[in-house]
Amino acid sequence: MILDGQLPPTITAAAQALQRGDLLGLPTETVYGLAADAGNDAAVGKIFAAKGRPANHPLIVHVASAQGVQRFASHVPAFAQKLIDAFWPGPLTLILPRRPDMAAVAAGGQNSVGLRCPAHPVAQAVLQAGEALGVYGVAAPSANLFGRVSPTTAAHVAGEFGPELLIVDGGACAVGIESTIVDCTRAAPVLLRPGALTPEQLSVACGVAVVTPHAPDADAPRASGTLASHYAPHAKVRLMTAAEIQEALHGLAVNAQSAKQDRAPAQAAPVSSGTAGEASPAKPSIAIWARSDTSIAPAQSHQVALYAMPQDPAVCAHHLFAQLRSFDAQGVTQIWVETPPFTPAWDGVRDRLTRAATPAR
Structure with missing residues (x-):
C-alpha cells in the first residue's frame, strides 16, 4: 500500500x-x-x-x-x-x-x-x-x-x-x-x-586524506553494497567503450545483412495459398546507453534501441537505476553501457555499473 x-x-x-x-x-x-x-x-x-x-x-x-x-x-x-x-x-x-x-x-x-x-x-x-x-x-x-x-x-x-x-x-x-x-x-x-x-x-x-583502496581491503569491515556482483537487472549488462559499441554494432549489421541474403530465395518463392499478413515489429533485444554519438544501421533497428546517457554525472546517477529498470521492463536481454569516465565525479555511477555487469558467483 x-x-x-x-x-x-x-x-x-x-x-x-x-x-x-x-x-x-x-x-x-x-x-x-x-x-x-x-x-x-x-x-x-x-x-x-x-x-x-x-x-x-x-x-x-x-x-x-x-x-x-x-x-x-x-x-x-x-x-x-x-x-x-x-x-x-x-x-x-x-x-x-x-x-x-x-x-x-x-x-x-x-x-x-x-x-x-x-x-x-x-x-x-x-x-x-x-x-x-x-x-x-x-x-x-x-x-x-x-x-x-x-x-x-x-x-x-x-x-x-x-x-x-x-x-x-x-x-x-x-x-x-x-x-x-x-x-x-x-x-x-x-x-x-x-x-x-x-x-x-x-x-x-x-582535514585528513581519505584513503581510496584500489584492491579488496582485508581489514575493512563488511559494508552494504560492496559485493562484486550487485545492483543487477535481469538483462545482461556489458560495459564498453564507444569504439567497442560501434564495432559490435558493425558486427550486428554484417550478420543481419548475411541473414537477409540467406533468406532471399525462400522469400522469393511463390505462395501456394492464402495471403501472408505483415509480421509485427520485433521488440529490441539490445539496449544501448551511451554518451557518445552512436550510429545504428537500418538493418539493426529491429533489434537495437539507442538511449542517450546524461553527460553530467549527478544527472546520470539520478536516472541510473530507473533506466536499468526501464530496460528490464522493455524485455531486452542485453544492455550495452558506455563506460563512464575514470574521474572522481563519475566514481559512484561507474561503481554501480561495474557491479551490475559482474556475474554473480
Missing part, C-alpha cells in the same frame, strides 16, 4: 508501523529503503528474510540527527565528527565502532555499525516521529531483492514487495544512487563505497 508522504497521517502511520515491528518502504534522497526499528532484532530479521539477504551482510542504520550517533556508536573520531558536521543530513554513511548492546543484528554481528542521517524531508519526518515513539534508529537497506537494482520511486518498491508492504511515497529520489560509505574505525578514513561525495570533498571536510 502506497501512502502520500506529504500527509501528516501517513507519517504517523509509518512511525507506528516501525514501533509495531513492521517493515516500511521509506524514501531517502539516495534510494528507497526497506526499513525496520534497528533496536528490534525480530523486526530487523524480517528485512533479511524479505530481501533474501545474508544475515552477516550488515545494514545501515538511519538516525534523525547527529545526536543519534551516540546511541549506537561507542566512539566517534575527530575526523568522523567533522564529516558529520559537513555532510549530515546527507548521502554519507560512516562506519563507526558499535556499542555492544545496540543493533547487533542490523550490524551483521560486527563490532562496527554504519550510520547515516538522511536529508529527505519525508525520511526526516518519519525518523523524528519514530523517535517520539521510542524508535531511535531505523535499519534501511535498499528496498529491493538482494543483489538487484535499487528502487528510486515508490512504484519500484511496490513492484518488488507487492501491495502488502506499507510504502511512504516521497517522490523520485534526488541523488539516485546509494550513499558514500567511509570507514572511520581506523586511524584514517577509508572509502568503502563511492557515491555522490568525492574523496576530495571528504578529505577537505575532515
Whole structure:
C-alpha cells in the first residue's frame, strides 16, 4: 500500500508501523529503503528474510540527527565528527565502532555499525516521529531483492514487495544512487563505497586524506553494497567503450545483412495459398546507453534501441537505476553501457555499473 508522504497521517502511520515491528518502504534522497526499528532484532530479521539477504551482510542504520550517533556508536573520531558536521543530513554513511548492546543484528554481528542521517524531508519526518515513539534508529537497506537494482520511486518498491508492504511515497529520489560509505574505525578514513561525495570533498571536510583502496581491503569491515556482483537487472549488462559499441554494432549489421541474403530465395518463392499478413515489429533485444554519438544501421533497428546517457554525472546517477529498470521492463536481454569516465565525479555511477555487469558467483 502506497501512502502520500506529504500527509501528516501517513507519517504517523509509518512511525507506528516501525514501533509495531513492521517493515516500511521509506524514501531517502539516495534510494528507497526497506526499513525496520534497528533496536528490534525480530523486526530487523524480517528485512533479511524479505530481501533474501545474508544475515552477516550488515545494514545501515538511519538516525534523525547527529545526536543519534551516540546511541549506537561507542566512539566517534575527530575526523568522523567533522564529516558529520559537513555532510549530515546527507548521502554519507560512516562506519563507526558499535556499542555492544545496540543493533547487533542490523550490524551483521560486527563490532562496527554504519550510520547515516538522511536529508529527505519525508525520511526526516518519519525518523523524528519514530523517535517520539521510542524508535531511535531505523535499519534501511535498499528496498529491493538482494543483489538487484535499487528502487528510486515508490512504484519500484511496490513492484518488488507487492501491495502488502506499507510504502511512504516521497517522490523520485534526488541523488539516485546509494550513499558514500567511509570507514572511520581506523586511524584514517577509508572509502568503502563511492557515491555522490568525492574523496576530495571528504578529505577537505575532515582535514585528513581519505584513503581510496584500489584492491579488496582485508581489514575493512563488511559494508552494504560492496559485493562484486550487485545492483543487477535481469538483462545482461556489458560495459564498453564507444569504439567497442560501434564495432559490435558493425558486427550486428554484417550478420543481419548475411541473414537477409540467406533468406532471399525462400522469400522469393511463390505462395501456394492464402495471403501472408505483415509480421509485427520485433521488440529490441539490445539496449544501448551511451554518451557518445552512436550510429545504428537500418538493418539493426529491429533489434537495437539507442538511449542517450546524461553527460553530467549527478544527472546520470539520478536516472541510473530507473533506466536499468526501464530496460528490464522493455524485455531486452542485453544492455550495452558506455563506460563512464575514470574521474572522481563519475566514481559512484561507474561503481554501480561495474557491479551490475559482474556475474554473480
